[in-house]
Amino acid sequence: MVDRSEQLAVLLAEPAADLSALAALCGEVIADQKRLHNRLERISRISDGYQGELMRVNRELAAANARLSKALDDVRTLSGFIPICSKCKRVRDDGGFWDDVETYIGRHSEAVLGHSVCPDCQDASHRHAGVATVALTQNDEADAEGAHLSDVLANDAWRGHPLLDEYQRLSLGFQKLARRLGKISRISDGFQTQLKHLNSALARASLTDPLTNLPNRRAMIEQLERASEAARNGSGFAVAMIDIDHFKRVNDSFGHAVGDAALRMLAATVAQMRREGDFVARWGGEEFLLLLTNCDAVAACAWCEGLRAAVEAARIEHHDMRLGITVSIGAAAHEPMLSFEDTIRDADRALYAAKSCGRNTVVCAEDL
Numbered sequence: 001m002v003d004r005s006e007q008l009a010v011l012l013a014e015p016a017a018d019l020s021a022l023a024a025l026c027g028e029v030i031a032d033q034k035r036l037h038n039r040l041e042r043i044s045r046i047s048d049g050y051q052g053e054l055m056r057v058n059r060e061l062a063a064a065n066a067r068l069s070k071a072l073d074d075v076r077t078l079s080g081f082i083p084i085c086s087k088c089k090r091v092r093d094d095g096g097f098w099d100d101v102e103t104y105i106g107r108h109s110e111a112v113l114g115h116s117v118c119p120d121c122q123d124a125s126h127r128h129a130g131v132a133t134v135a136l137t138q139n140d141e142a143d144a145e146g147a148h149l150s151d152v153l154a155n156d157a158w159r160g161h162p163l164l165d166e167y168q169r170l171s172l173g174f175q176k177l178a179r180r181l182g183k184i185s186r187i188s189d190g191f192q193t194q195l196k197h198l199n200s201a202l203a204r205a206s207l208t209d210p211l212t213n214l215p216n217r218r219a220m221i222e223q224l225e226r227a228s229e230a231a232r233n234g235s236g237f238a239v240a241m242i243d244i245d246h247f248k249r250v251n252d253s254f255g256h257a258v259g260d261a262a263l264r265m266l267a268a269t270v271a272q273m274r275r276e277g278d279f280v281a282r283w284g285g286e287e288f289l290l291l292l293t294n295c296d297a298v299a300a301c302a303w304c305e306g307l308r309a310a311v312e313a314a315r316i317e318h319h320d321m322r323l324g325i326t327v328s329i330g331a332a333a334h335e336p337m338l339s340f341e342d343t344i345r346d347a348d349r350a351l352y353a354a355k356s357c358g359r360n361t362v363v364c365a366e367d368l
Contacts, residue, residue, distance in 0.1 A: 038368050042335075042346070049337025053232075142178035145171055209282040211260060212267035220281035220289055224340040227291060231336045238300035239340075240290040240331040241347040242270070242307070245359040247286040250325065254318070261316050262286075262325050269311055275303075289344070297333035301364040304329045308362055328354040332365035
């Protein structure tokens with residue numbers, strides 16, 4: 001950064017200082033101070049994030065050590081019940097700490113084995129048993145009962161028995177009810193399948209913007225939560241806030257149909273240009289949010305500049321008109337110790353700066 005203090009001292013020492021030059025220099029000093037303040041504030045937030053993360057890790061480490069100590073005591077003294085699945089022979093994750101001592105337990109054959117079944121094996125057993133039961137409950141039981149009735153009627157030993165007619169009536173009624181139950185089960189399965197498809201469609205609709213067919217704000221938040229978690233392991237990302245310039249003027253001058261066409265055109269342009277792994281969503285109104293994976297501030301701003309130029313060159317076809325729009329973009333790289341909400345605020349602040357600079361431009365939060 002240029003040392004402004006020496007230049008300011010020279011101008012103030014001159015008897016007939018140029019007021020315009022002095023004012024310009026003062027403006028540059030104020031801008032430098034604002035940039036330093038923003039960077040200091042960002043560094044402070046990052047530092048607080050690191051401290052919070054360190055405290056959380058220390059608490060988890062202390063709790064894990066306590067669980068491990070207790071588990072080892074239980075294994076050495078055999079005072080505790082060791083939950084080992086009787087089918088797959090794996091330690092069940094009942095208390096959360098058994099994963100830490102699974103290797104240790106494997107070396108001690110004298111450990112007490114449980115006879116219960118782990119959830120995975122239990123679910124598998126229930127699934128297989130359920131299929132067999134359903135298959136038997138439907139037509140098999142009716143067919144088996146029909147075959148048994150035929151055997152009884154064909155057997156001379158049962159001929160003339162006083163209860164034969166009653167048994168035949170009950171058997172035929174049972175077969176009818178069993179087949180009806182099978183039909184109801186098939187209808188129920190059909191309704192369940194339809195309900196599953198409807199729930200899937202509803203889930204997709206709840207995460208999709210109907211106008212642009214892009215994911216919506218809720219879907220983007222889910223992606224940002226996953227990206228923030230991955231960023232703790234070194235997978236960095238950046239976000240870009242994209243806003244259509246003078247969008248209200250477009251609606252007022254040409255109608256909301258043209259405004260909708262502008263939104264769809266911008267959505268199509270961003271979706272076509274995004275890299276593999278990136279995620280774009282309509283954030284609200286004329287604003288779009290882009291998640292750039294494995295991307296730093298320099299690469300994010302370069303990509304955003306390409307998007308800005310592509311949007312400026314594109315045209316909206318509406319009746320006999322060909323209209324153009326521009327966008328302002330604010331980009332910010334995510335710091336692992338900050339929340340994704342902090343990164344969005346940084347990008348929004350950069351977007352505001354891009355609007356203040358005359359629009360149709362890209363501003364990176366790291367430059368403010």
